[in-house]
Structures are given as structure tokens and as C-alpha cells.
Amino acid sequence: MTLRIRSARERVGLSQKALANRLGINAATLSGYESGSHDPRPETLAHIARICGVSADYLLNLDGQADEAVLPADALDLAAGYAALDEYGQRAVRAIVEVETQRLADAARSDRHKADDRPAQSPLPAVPQMSLGASEPDVTLRYYESPAAAGSPNDADSSYVTKSYPARLVPPRTLYALGINGASMEPEIPDGSTVFVGAADHLSDGDILIAWIDGEGAVCKRVCLYGQNVTRLMSANRAYPDIEGQSLTGLRVLGRVQGVYGSATPANPENALPPRMTDREKGEAMRQRRIALGFNLTDAAAAVGAPVRTLSRWESGMEPIPSRPLRAMCRAYGLDETLFQ
Numbered sequence: 001m002t003l004r005i006r007s008a009r010e011r012v013g014l015s016q017k018a019l020a021n022r023l024g025i026n027a028a029t030l031s032g033y034e035s036g037s038h039d040p041r042p043e044t045l046a047h048i049a050r051i052c053g054v055s056a057d058y059l060l061n062l063d064g065q066a067d068e069a070v071l072p073a074d075a076l077d078l079a080a081g082y083a084a085l086d087e088y089g090q091r092a093v094r095a096i097v098e099v100e101t102q103r104l105a106d107a108a109r110s111d112r113h114k115a116d117d118r119p120a121q122s123p124l125p126a127v128p129q130m131s132l133g134a135s136e137p138d139v140t141l142r143y144y145e146s147p148a149a150a151g152s153p154n155d156a157d158s159s160y161v162t163k164s165y166p167a168r169l170v171p172p173r174t175l176y177a178l179g180i181n182g183a184s185m186e187p188e189i190p191d192g193s194t195v196f197v198g199a200a201d202h203l204s205d206g207d208i209l210i211a212w213i214d215g216e217g218a219v220c221k222r223v224c225l226y227g228q229n230v231t232r233l234m235s236a237n238r239a240y241p242d243i244e245g246q247s248l249t250g251l252r253v254l255g256r257v258q259g260v261y262g263s264a265t266p267a268n269p270e271n272a273l274p275p276r277m278t279d280r281e282k283g284e285a286m287r288q289r290r291i292a293l294g295f296n297l298t299d300a301a302a303a304v305g306a307p308v309r310t311l312s313r314w315e316s317g318m319e320p321i322p323s324r325p326l327r328a329m330c331r332a333y334g335l336d337e338t339l340f341q
Contacts (some may be wrong), residue, residue, distance in 0.1 A: 003045075003059050006034040008052035013324040022051050022206055022281075024188045024236070047341055050277065050285040055292075092235040138164040142176040143194070155166060171258035173198045178210060178220075184240035185220055193262035194218065195256035203228060205280045206316070208257040214250030220257065226318045234276055244320065280317030282326075282340055289333045303332040 009019050011086045023044060032038045042047065044262065050058050116332040135334055143163040163177060174196040183191045188209070197210050205225040221233035221243060230251060233243040277285065290300050301308045321340075323331065330337040334339055 001032060003036065003039070003058060004061060005030070005040075005048055008054045009034075009060060012052050014052070017150050019048070019051065023047060030126070043339065046336075047277070050288075050339075052279060053288055086238060097303070114211070117152055137167040139167045139170045139174075140164045141170070141174065143197075144176065144178045151210040165261065168261075169261060171196055171198070173256060174258050175199060180218070184235040184237050185222075186237045189220065189257075189260055190262075196258045198258045200253045200256040203230075203253070203256070206234060206278045209233070210253040210254045210257065212254055213247065216243070216247075218254065219243065222276070222278065224317070224320070226280070226316070231318070232320055234278065236276060239274070251287065278317070279320045282321055283315040283317040285340070286321070286329055286333065289335060290315075293333060298325055300329075300332070304328045 008206070009016065012024075016030055016034070017027050020027045023030065026046075033040050045056060045059060050060055066110050071288060083234065141164075142160045142161055144160045160176075165177070176197055177194050178192065180189055180193050180195060189195060195208075195210075200207075200209060203209070204224060205223070208218055208220065209223050210218060211223075213233075221284055222229055224232040225235060229252075230248060233248070235242055238239060255299070290297075295303070297308050297311055301311045304311065304325055305328060306314075314321045314325070325341075326340055327337055329335070330340065
């Protein structure tokens with residue numbers, strides 16, 4: 001059964017890459033979910049439903065609603081593959097498409113004029129200015145061996161070397177590469193891997209950042225935002241504490257993680273849990289559940305034992321939901337608490 005993940009994603013204006021980043025998976029895996037070639041785990045399906053503001057029944061085609069028309073699965077797979085290519089690869093694909101389109105046009109013209117004695121069309125043109133067998137280009141970047149030496153290329157002047165990476169693996173607008181030491185972002189970013197870092201001129205809730213914290217040094221964490229204000233930096237590994245409150249003093253964002261490179265694997269993959277939700281995602285999931293149950297803010301606040309204003313701040317993502325009220329909300333709303341930890 002093909003799930004309605006694509007239609008749910010498009011309802012909220014998320015690209016395939018954006019949703020994959022939120023889920024902590026690559027775009028090819030999400031494309032497989034959307035095409036039906038393989039199914040997500042139940043907890044991943046629940047996370048998709050929360051992000052897209054739909055029910056699991058909707059994703060599973062159990063709500064009785066007519067499904068929207070979708071492209072064939074192979075077309076979706078090709079689109080996802082094309083989006084993952086660098087400029088070199090995309091030019092090659094476009095060139096092949098142009099050649100094949102011309103071939104079909106020539107064949108159609110030939111069929112229309114079979115009765116004519118005119119000579120056949122000339123052979124297919126070569127792919128313009130492309131040699132698919134050519135050696136793959138490289139990109140040379142500054143590589144910082146330790147997060148303790150992290151910084152933007154403009155203000156860091158030590159502890160780096162230059163390294164070359166296959167161009168197809170380096171995301172657009174990457175500024176430098178950085179080695180990750182430590183397991184606080186596992187399983188999303190394994191200890192010993194390398195991240196590609198770009199500018200952080202505009203942040204989105206859930207982005208993974210390289211940031212400088214007074215007293216901590218450089219850290220790699222997922223950001224929780226209210227507007228463009230950083231309210232918390234989250235570890236992906238639940239065994240490591242988050243950075244919030246006064247610990248954010250002196251915060252300076254150095255860049256945004258664009259991608260992960262390397263063959264490293266998480267130290268404890270058997271303990272991997274679904275990606276953590278940001279404060280905004282938690283609040284929105286709670287708000288959607290409250291509305292689905294027919295609770296207004298006053299009813300919900302009474303059930304949870306919190307002031308209405310506080311509950312509103314939690315739902316907006318302005319403040320994280322403390323553990324005790326979170327448990328109370330999950331009980332009142334009939335939700336699995338482990339999905340929100």
C-alpha cells in the first residue's frame with residue numbers, strides 16, 4: 001500500500017529534502033517511503049504525521065478520503081535522485097533528457113513521412129559539452145580537526161588543513177568541513193564523522209548548528225527557535241544534556257550543518273530512537289491533539305494543571321514543556337510519552 005506521505009508533505013509546503021532533514025533521514029529513504037518501495041517504522045510514521053499536522057489514519061489511507069493523484073513511483077524516485085545530484089550530475093541528466101526528447105521528436109516526424117523518399121534524419125547529436133566518463137571533479141575545503149578549533153573561515157586561523165572531497169557529495173554553499181568528536185549527536189551524526197558547514201544567515205527550527213558557547217567552546221547541536229531567537233540547543237543523543245537558559249549566554253552561531261560525510265557508524269546503533277522533536281514541533285503536536293479532542297485552552301489547562309498562558313507558550317514553542325507537565329499532557333491527551341522525550 002502506498003502511503004500518503006507526499007500529499008501530506010505538500011499540504012504544509014515542505015520539500016522532500018526539508019522533511020527528510022526533520023526526520024533525520026536522507027531524501028532517498030523518504031522517496032522510498034513516498035513511492036511505497038519500503039515502509040517507515042511506526043514511530044517514524046507518527047513523527048511524519050506530527051510534522052505535517054495530519055493523522056496516522058490519513059497517511060495509511062484509513063480515513064475514507066479520496067487520495068490525490070500522484071506521479072508514478074519511478075518518476076518520484078528519479079526526481080529525488082535528480083535533486084540529490086550536484087550541478088555536474090544535473091547537467092548530465094538534462095543533456096540526456098534533451099537528446100532523448102529529440103530522438104522521440106525525430107521518430108515522430110519519421111513516422112509521419114514514411115511515404116516520402118526523403119533521407120532519414122541525421123544520427124543523434126552527442127551530449128553537448130558533457131563527457132559522462134570524465135573523472136569526477138573535487139572540491140577543496142578547509143577542514144577543522146576538532147570542534148574546539150571550530151570557527152568560520154574568516155575568523156579561525158589555526159588547527160585546520162585543506163582536504164578534497166568529491167564534488168557530488170559536497171552540498172551547495174558549503175564553506176568548510178568540520179570533524180565531529182563525541183556522541184552527543186548520535187545516531188544522526190556519528191562520532192568521528194565529518195560535517196559540511198555553510199552560512200547560517202537565516203535559521204529554521206530544527207536546523208543543526210555549529211555554535212560557540214562561552215565556557216563550552218564550539219558545539220554541534222539541533223536548534224529550537226521562537227521567531228529567530230534561539231531558545232534551546234538539543235542533543236540528538238538522549239544521554240547528553242541540552243543547552244538552555246543561562247547556558248546560552250554568549251551564544252554565537254558559526255554555521256549550519258549542510259550534510260554529513262564519512263563511513264563512521266553510531267557507537268550504539270541498537271539504542272537508536274526516533275529523532276527528537278523540537279519545542280515548536282512538540283507544541284504544535286500537542287495543539288493539534290487538543291483540537292482533535294475538542295478541548296479549548298481552559299479545559300486543557302485544567303486537565304494538565306497549568307495556567308492557560310503557560311500552556312499557550314508551550315504550544316507556540318516559546319518555552320520547552322517541562323517533564324512533569326509533559327507527562328500530564330500525554331496522559332490527558334492519550335499520547336505515547338516516549339515519542340516526546
